[in-house]
Amino acid sequence: MHYLMKTALLAGAIFGSAHPAKAADAAGAAGAAPRVVYSPYKHLALHNDPASNVITVAPQGKRLPYLEHSRQPLTWAFASGECGEENWGGQPAQAVADANVAAFASAGVDYIISTGGQGNVFTCGSEEGMERFIQRYASPQLIGIDFDIEAGQTPEQVDSLVQRIVAAQAKHPRLRMSFTVATHAASDGSRRSLNGMAETVLESVRRNGLQDYVLNIMVMDYGPAAKAVCVLRKGRCDMGASALQAARNVHEKYRVPYRQIELTAMIGVNDVVENIFTLADMEAMARGARKLGLGGLHFWSVDRDTPCRTDVKGADAACSGMRGVPPGAYARALARAARAAEAGR
Secondary structure, three states, rough: OOOOOOOOOOHHHOOOOOOHHHHHHHHHHHHHOOHHHHHHEEEEEOOOOOOOOEEEEEEOOOEEEHHOOOOOOOOEEEEEEEEEOEEEEEEEEHHHHHHHHHHHHHHOOOOEEEEEEEOOEEEEOHHHHHHHHHOOOOOOOOEEEEEEEOOOOOHHHHHHHHHHHHHHHHHHHOOOEEEEEEOOOOOOOOOEOOOOOHHHHHHHHHHHOOOOEEEEEEEEOOOOOOOOOEEEEOOEOHHHHHHHHHHHHHHHHHOOOHHHHEEEEEEEEOOOOEEEOOHHHHHHHHHHHHHOOOOOOEEEEHHHHOOOOOOOOOOOOOEOOOOOOOOOHHHHHHHHHHHHHHHHH
16 A cells, blocks of 8 residues: 555556547446545554454554544455455454454444555455455445555456456445555656556456446655656655645546545655655645545555654654654544535535
């Protein structure tokens, strides 16, 4: 999720004017708008208590269940393996479901199940497997399934997964189906954005006729500051402005409606250490997202929403690297954005 982007792009010809994208998106636009969602990600393996498998955080260095820490909607990351036989970084799928689904439902806290992620692959070869996967986590608070596809999957595997999602959408029309993919945010007029894998995913989504999908673009780790990859400010990537530029580029280049685009930032110091996402960037991204009418905002991750206890070099999985930024500051900014969006509807 929060890691270096691939830079190679597929040939843009597959998205030319003769492509069936217009028909696919026109059909999607006629359907129900995807639900607008504001949620941080949670890496379930981090701070996990294997004796309970309860989703756990440690914002002050002391481990406690997420539901004792927050009632903010949460994206669970990451399920990998074959659908229906998935695991969570070594945690058994059924154990994760048993420990958390009923608890979130009882608390009335919404959640999204996210699959794949950096270095992982989620596949699905049958509709039966997809149904087992969905039913394992089903509750009134399950609002969506996210498919984070970054590398390591063949076009055939992507097609198979998307075909299973199409069938699942017909059975579960309430569920929000999203695809998390890598992007750049070129400000040089090229509209450079989705990388090759992301283009493969979008091509499959359109070819297989999936409706009302959401494209969740990772606005992070652009690389050394240059107009070819981001919006510049004082010689660095302006991460808030770049996030919005990425959305505009995807909308204009690939004709994806704004309501079907959402943004996921990596808070604090990114893996590309000169890319730093500040609280001011969060506020700017939230304001711009409301103006554009985007489908949601997320950040990686709730575990990183706390300052580092010691000086660290580079990105740390358990802290933001931002001195003077108190624990939970990004989550509170996201909650304010959600309230503002709701008030403006």
